Amino acid sequence: MDLTRRFVFRGSASAVAGQIYRPKTIIVDVTGASALGVSGGRSQAQIPGRSFGDVIKFGSGYTLAEGLFDDPRQAAAVTDHKGRQSELTATTTVTGEAREISVGIKPVVTIKRVRGTLISRSARAGSGEPSIVPRRDTTIQGVLVAGHALTVNLNIGLFQKYDTLSKVRAAADDPKCMRGYGAQFASGATVEGQRPDRGALISRDGVIYATIVKELKWEGKPPGNARIDGHTVVVKDFGTVYFGELLIGKEERRLTMVRFELGSPVGGYCDFVDIGSNGGGFP
Numbered sequence: 231m232d233l234t235r236r237f238v239f240r241g242s243a244s245a246v247a248g249q250i251y252r253p254k255t256i257i258v259d260v261t262g263a264s265a266l267g268v269s270g271g272r273s274q275a276q277i278p279g280r281s282f283g284d285v286i287k288f289g290s291g292y293t294l295a296e297g298l299f300d301d302p303r304q305a306a307a308v309t310d311h312k313g314r315q316s317e318l319t320a321t322t323t324v325t326g327e328a329r330e331i332s333v334g335i336k337p338v339v340t341i342k343r344v345r346g347t348l349i350s351r352s353a354r355a356g357s358g359e360p361s362i363v364p365r366r367d368t369t370i371q372g373v374l375v376a377g378h379a380l381t382v383n384l385n386i387g388l389f390q391k392y393d394t395l396s397k398v399r400a401a402a403d404d405p406k407c408m409r410g411y412g413a414q415f416a417s418g419a420t421v422e423g424q425r426p427d428r429g430a431l432i433s434r435d436g437v438i439y440a441t442i443v444k445e446l447k448w449e450g451k452p453p454g455n456a457r458i459d460g461h462t463v464v465v466k467d468f469g470t471v472y473f474g475e476l477l478i479g480k481e482e483r484r485l486t487m488v489r490f491e492l493g494s495p496v497g498g499y500c501d502f503v504d505i506g507s508n509g510g511g512f513p
Contacts (some may be wrong), residue, residue: 237510239271246286270298273293276292294324325345339375341374343372344488348363359396363389375456381449382443385443415431436479438478441473446473469491473488484505
């Protein structure tokens with residue numbers, strides 16, 4: 231048996247997901263999401279809105295995962311034994327969107343629109359790492375926390391510039407970069423109360439934690455029961471809302487636009503627009 235070196239596509243997009251365990255169990259069960267098979271192609275889903283108990287509601291959702299070879303003529307020639315698949319380059323695009331979101335019994339948090347897109351291009355010959363970047367249509371709009379407007383400012387360009395893991399690690403070694411963008415590399419964060427070594431990135435098994443959020447700010451007077459902490463909002467008797475979380479690995483990135491850790495009186499987890507993209511040659 232002779233194995234052919236091939237490009238293995240991978241991409242996924244979810245508009246809404248979650249599981250609630252207090253005061254009763256509620257599993258978020260939606261009718262669509264998008265994922266690629268190893269051969270690539272296109273997967274799309276239009277998702278009708280739904281409510282899950284009195285806790286989670288959304289008006290509509292959309293997902294797309296698309297993985298294609300960049301040059302159709304060259305790809306056709308390979309299928310006719312005129313070249314090798316390993317010589318082809320590929321691009322994977324994953325997009326998720328959710329509208330009219332509300333979380334909490336009152337509700338506590340509402341969001342008009344969340345959208346995220348990642349574009350992955352196959353590994354470059356030099357670094358051996360794919361370029362994976364958020365696209366400019368990535369946005370979080372119309373956020374209200376306890377009736378108070380919250381602006382979520384994103385810095386998409388930073389992670390377009392540092393589009394590989396090697397570039398991110400090099401940026402972390404640059405004091406000027408960390409002074410300007412340390413918050414986006416979560417330089418002031420702790421992990422379960424423990425602060426990493428000074429200047430160190432938060433990482434596990436080679437995957438770095440970062441955020442596309444440049445700044446959160448209240449548009450007017452802040453609510454008395456909520457406070458901004460980095461790229462999160464902590465709400466008393468509700469939980470914590472995380473915005474724009476980005477996991478950066480050598481061959482993949484995963485972007486979660488909005489994630490909730492719910493504490494009291496409702497306990498559980500949910501997220502809106504979670505997308506992941508990578509792909510590479512094998513064997």
